[in-house]
Amino acid sequence: MSLLRQTFLDAFADYVVPIQLSETQFQTKLKREGIAPEFCVAAYVGDEMAGFILTGLGEWEGKPTAYNAGTGVKPMYRGHRLTEQLYAFLLPKLRESGVEQCLLEVIQDNKPALKSYERTGMRITRSLDCFRSPKQEILFSTDMPDDITLSLASRPDWKVYDTFKDVAPTWQNNSAAIKRSGSECVTLEAVNSFEEVVGVISFFPKLGTVAQLAVDARWRDIGVGSALLREAVQRTEASALLFINIDHTAKEFITFLERRHFKVILRQYEMLMAIV
Structure with missing residues (x-):
């Protein structure tokens, strides 16, 4: 878990809005968003975690749903469409388990992430304010x-x-x-x-x-x-x-x-x- 959290911190340190979570805050996030470890995926370069998708499972609008609680890629590994590769690996596993849809939120100003999700097949359903x-x-x-x-x-x-x-x-x-x-x-x-x-x-x-x-x-x-x-x-x-x-x-x-x-x-x- 410490490796995942550290990769999370590294991936989001230069984000549009930098995210730094303590171990307690990270655990709260995992619990709150229903993270299912067996459906979390990661990409490695040797022993180093280069990127990941945290996946929560539950129901959304009456359908079994996988929620993307965070996609992170370390800065030095960006530009290789890792997010799309991670989804290509994850989606068959979700389908086999009866999941019918994928849900996430993305910062509107994060154009690279938005385009990556659109290429994966995601479509905007609503705008959200924080x-x-x-x-x-x-x-x-x-x-x-x-x-x-x-x-x-x-x-x-x-x-x-x-x-x-x-x-x-x-x-x-x-x-x-x-x-x-x-x-x-x-x-x-x-x-x-x-x-x-x-x-x-x-x-x-x-x-x-x-x-x-x-x-x-x-x-x-x-x-x-x-x-x-x-x-x-x-x-x-x-x-x-x-x-x-x-x-x-x-x-x-x-x-x-x-x-x-x-x-x-x-x-x-x-x-x-x-x-x-």
Whole structure:
């Protein structure tokens, strides 16, 4: 595992957005994104790992899916279409195992990677925005309504939470990813005086990453979302909060983030490919 993580760090050190993960953060990523070691592939030059694809397995839109949780190629081995070669090796194994499609996200400005995935057969399905704000800069304009209380979700009801969302979350933010993360991800509920859940937030206190924040449409614009966000800030150890891969069409939610001083730090494409 140390070799894989080191290759990951080497491959992403000069990336459009440099990625440096501690061993703990790397393990959290593997767990959250459902990595299946038997479907992770790598290219070697002698004993040196030159590149890899981390593969997560699960269900996406009702179909068995392989999720690309990271493709990395060390700088000195780029330009040889390693990504395409790795997929050529991986795809038959996925088909034999009943996987029906492949999913990934790619930074919009990373043109070489985008072209490589398109040559493999991937097609863009939607645009995604990533937001960040230092905790001390997040603005809270309203107080929590008097008839709303916040508490840890003892028995999360993901079917109810899903009714609050205007758009579907991405792979690493959906309910399956949150469940896989166990105690590393905290879920809080907003409950009204009739003991109805009207809002939810799921976040990683150590990382500062918010996987989901959603409020029942009937209870918006009265401070429920802000109250959940404020509580997450107070419980988060990291210095900033991040919302990764928010569907660009979620205009109401994006406006909510912008009004609280979150700024776009990255834009990505979600891409999908049928393999059957």
